[in-house]
Amino acid sequence: MTAIGFTGTQEGMTEAQKATLLRLLEGGAGEFHHGDCIGADAQAHAIAVECGYCPILHPPTNHSKRAWCDVPPHLMRPEKPYLARNRDIVDEASSLIATPLHAEEQQRSGTWSTLRYARSRGKPVFLILPDGSIGR
Template sequence: MMRIGVTGSRYPRPNQILDSLRRILIEKGATELHHGDCLGFDAQAHDLAASMGIRTVAHPPQDPRMRAFKDADEIRSPLPYLDRNRNIVAESEYIVAAPDGPERVRSGTWATVRYAKRTRVRGIVLADRTKTDHECVADCVADHPTGHLSY
């Protein structure tokens, strides 16, 4: 049983990112997917996991403005974004991140990746290869054969 957590942009990610997520879910033997129940990557990941028969757990934000309101198998109580993201990490064995650009301080996705690293939860940052190399999510991603950065 592998519990996968996802974090990502509020903007939908391209199909190549979703294809990478599908491969990861299969390779890791995912049985449960934890997401933040927001529009964008969370909603896309939920739909993908549900279509694959993977149990979904939503960790909704307190602020409903960007919420996707997905019909997850289990829905946690709404929390402030930072607390919700930390709970996703705490309940996951592996994190898949799909940010919309390079690492920056004021980004919930990148804050979640940094928290996962600090708490030693392994994961991967999926690079959007539809962008030019200088827009990749990290300097070393452009040189990585899969276009993604494991941590």
């Protein structure tokens, strides 16, 4: 079974990023791990469910930015601080999809930090840039 991890910005995805994510997920199946935050996580959750994926939530201990996506309790991991749960998403996935706010790498960004961690673990990363193109 495929297990995809997802990370994105709380500001949400651009229309181009959403369209590319839909194309990447279409016809697939498996688990879709995300952090249950407002913005990109909630948008990706809806797209993944539409494409037939089973969402697995990794919620943060800080509820101020939580999306509260709807899943049965057995598909929810324990709450953890942001950085720890981001690593769990990567560790449980076979690949990572990232939709950052900026095309250039940022140092103080949870999305970019998660992407760097995935690369350090040798996971394939699909970086969907704001214009919808797939970057390196």
